[in-house]
Amino acid sequence: MVVVTKHLLDAFMACCVGRRDDYAYQRSDGRYYRAGCPLTYDVVYRHLQGVQTIGSYLIDEYGLCRFAVFDSDASSGLVDLLQAQMQLAGAGVPSYLEQSRRGAHLRVFFRDPASPALARRWLLPFCPSGVEFYPKQDALSESMPLGSLVRLPLGVHRLTGECYPFVTWSQGQFVPVAASLADMLAWFSTVQRAPVPASAPSLVTDQAAPTTPRAISFNPVARTDSAGSSLTIRDWCNQQDPVAIISRYVQLDQRGLGCCPFGAHHDDGVDTHPSFRAYYPTYPDICCWYCHVWRQGGSLFDFLRYYYGLSARDLWSHILAGGHF
Numbered sequence: 224m225v226v227v228t229k230h231l232l233d234a235f236m237a238c239c240v241g242r243r244d245d246y247a248y249q250r251s252d253g254r255y256y257r258a259g260c261p262l263t264y265d266v267v268y269r270h271l272q273g274v275q276t277i278g279s280y281l282i283d284e285y286g287l288c289r290f291a292v293f294d295s296d297a298s299s300g301l302v303d304l305l306q307a308q309m310q311l312a313g314a315g316v317p318s319y320l321e322q323s324r325r326g327a328h329l330r331v332f333f334r335d336p337a338s339p340a341l342a343r344r345w346l347l348p349f350c351p352s353g354v355e356f357y358p359k360q361d362a363l364s365e366s367m368p369l370g371s372l373v374r375l376p377l378g379v380h381r382l383t384g385e386c387y388p389f390v391t392w393s394q395g396q397f398v399p400v401a402a403s404l405a406d407m408l409a410w411f412s413t414v415q416r417a418p419v420p421a422s423a424p425s426l427v428t429d430q431a432a433p434t435t436p437r438a439i440s441f442n443p444v445a446r447t448d449s450a451g452s453s454l455t456i457r458d459w460c461n462q463q464d465p466v467a468i469i470s471r472y473v474q475l476d477q478r479g480l481g482c483c484p485f486g487a488h489h490d491d492g493v494d495t496h497p498s499f500r501a502y503y504p505t506y507p508d509i510c511c512w513y514c515h516v517w518r519q520g521g522s523l524f525d526f527l528r529y530y531y532g533l534s535a536r537d538l539w540s541h542i543l544a545g546g547h548f
């Protein structure tokens with residue numbers, strides 16, 4: 224048994240625990256069940272000892288989050304997220320790689336609690352395609368009172384019986400950041416927490432004053448698409464999976480319905496009844512979303528332009544530079 228002091232637990236929990244007044248535990252089938260009671264040191268201790276495995280709800284009881292997770296289930300997950308880690312580092316955002324059952328997680332620990340909406344607008348542009356991003360919601364709601372959860376690191380996965388370490392890329396391979404559990408816990412007091420930006424882009428309306436230009440990280444490698452500079456916005460839209468990309472920004476049900484992320488034209492600035500629909504366009508049409516209240520829709524390009532408050536020119540430059548959404 225490892226000697227785990229309260230001091231070590233504090234550093235670990237400050238990084239990896241969201242909600243404190245509730246959590247979820249993993250059963251042997253791999254699924255998580257809500258505990259319905261506060262997360263105590265004792266529960267975290269048992270998680271670290273492999274006795275019980277728990278998941279933490281990212282958004283806390285005040286509606287804020289202290290970390291974000293990129294979650295890749297692909298076998299190439301570590302390599303894919305290593306690339307995202309380098310892009311984040313280029314934008315001054317430290318992040319940490321963790322092995323997972325099927326792939327990898329990349330975690331960003333925040334210096335200060337942030338609203339989930341801000342965290343998503345800030346970090347989603349770094350999310351590679353096919354990778355899930357947490358927090359999944361912009362805010363908690365009546366229909367989603369707890370939001371999504373992620374496994375607390377360093378526990379034992381109930382399906383595999385394995386524990387997955389944080390790793391770094393060193394001399395051509397991924398190596399654990401520490402050799403023992405106690406050292407891995409001590410490592411948490413050395414991690415760098417990312418400063419949260421004061422704001423992130425929001426929808427620019429015709430009446431609004433220009434917002435601060437968004438600092439999107441550009442992939443250092445220029446796009447080497449065979450279409451080269453002749454690629455058009457229409458071509459690009461046709462090459463994307465619009466519903467998959469939009470579902471990263473909007474919680475969609477099976478019919479593609481969700482709450483509109485462009486709040487301004489909804490009562491109180493928030494769409495509480497799902498008014499937004501994402502769908503697959505019928506070629507050659509590229510429109511793929513529509514808000515019934517706004518009575519407007521558009522292409523995936525339009526969606527991203529509104530979402531990030533970017534000019535068409537800036538968004539297109541970002542796409543040509545290999546930006547991810």
Ligand SMILES: [Zn+2]
Pocket residue numbers: 483484485486488489494498499514515516517
């Ligand atoms: Zn709307």
